[in-house]
Amino acid sequence: MEEMKRMVAKEALKYIDDDMIIGLGTGSTTAYFIQMLGKKLMTGELEDVYGIPTSHQSRLLALESGVPVVSLDEVDAIDLAIDGADEVDPHLNLIKGRGAALTMEKIIEYRAGTFIVLVDESKLVEYLGQKMPVPIEVIPAAWRAIKEELEVFNATAELRMGVKKDGPVITDNGNFILDAKFEKIEDPLDMEIELNNIPGVVENGIFADIADIVLVGTKDGVKRMER
Numbered sequence: 001m002e003e004m005k006r007m008v009a010k011e012a013l014k015y016i017d018d019d020m021i022i023g024l025g026t027g028s029t030t031a032y033f034i035q036m037l038g039k040k041l042m043t044g045e046l047e048d049v050y051g052i053p054t055s056h057q058s059r060l061l062a063l064e065s066g067v068p069v070v071s072l073d074e075v076d077a078i079d080l081a082i083d084g085a086d087e088v089d090p091h092l093n094l095i096k097g098r099g100a101a102l103t104m105e106k107i108i109e110y111r112a113g114t115f116i117v118l119v120d121e122s123k124l125v126e127y128l129g130q131k132m133p134v135p136i137e138v139i140p141a142a143w144r145a146i147k148e149e150l151e152v153f154n155a156t157a158e159l160r161m162g163v164k165k166d167g168p169v170i171t172d173n174g175n176f177i178l179d180a181k182f183e184k185i186e187d188p189l190d191m192e193i194e195l196n197n198i199p200g201v202v203e204n205g206i207f208a209d210i211a212d213i214v215l216v217g218t219k220d221g222v223k224r225m226e227r
């Protein structure tokens with residue numbers, strides 16, 4: 001599994017040129033990419049590449065790896081964004097947010113000229129919701145009401161609890177995460193919009209129609225899916 005992640009991260013480097021602004025995703029797969037990008041910048045193989053982090057995790061890792069970072073309000077455009085995903089359907093719709101970074105990820109990736117997703121083949125599903133719940137970032141005061149309102153969509157939601165921290169997970173934006181298990185998400189774009197219409201929902205982990213390219217690590221090498 002780790003080898004597949006490394007393989008797709010290496011492949012993603014081929015899309016990077018000098019003078020690019022790159023959205024830096026969150027998670028274990030993107031972490032390999034950030035470290036490899038740092039090496040290319042250190043050796044001078046790449047020059048003047050700046051990263052826009054999507055979380056504290058990717059910001060700290062970028063700084064540690066030698067990738068200079070800028071924020072969204074300092075740039076006119078984002079050339080490319082690279083990130084992992086928890087599920088990918090055949091139309092390149094995604095579920096993201098296992099690492100609770102979905103809101104900033106969507107803010108950056110929605111605005112990137114090209115959004116490239118890095119996964120291993122275990123993330124490919126026939127339909128969204130097949131294996132994973134949809135993470136939903138919510139304003140803390142509204143979590144219980146939203147949990148109940150999600151029943152309209154036949155979803156069962158759990159408040160995500162911290163590991164090495166008592167009580168709920170607090171996102172980089174100071175909010176809670178509800179993990180909502182759906183039976184089957186028939187129309188990802190429609191569900192993404194519906195969920196964001198619930199007052200108190202900050203953002204949800206369905207990324208419909210955003211990914212341009214998915215690089216899949218398989219036992220037989222990297223496969224490329226394109227929309």
Ligand SMILES: O=C[C@H](O)[C@H](O)[C@H](O)COP(=O)(O)O
Pocket residue numbers: 025026027028029030083084085086095096097098099100101102105
């Ligand atoms: O909030 C976290 C993100 O959406 C991650 O990009 C996603 O969970 C994939 O992470 P990993 O590459 O560790 O499987």
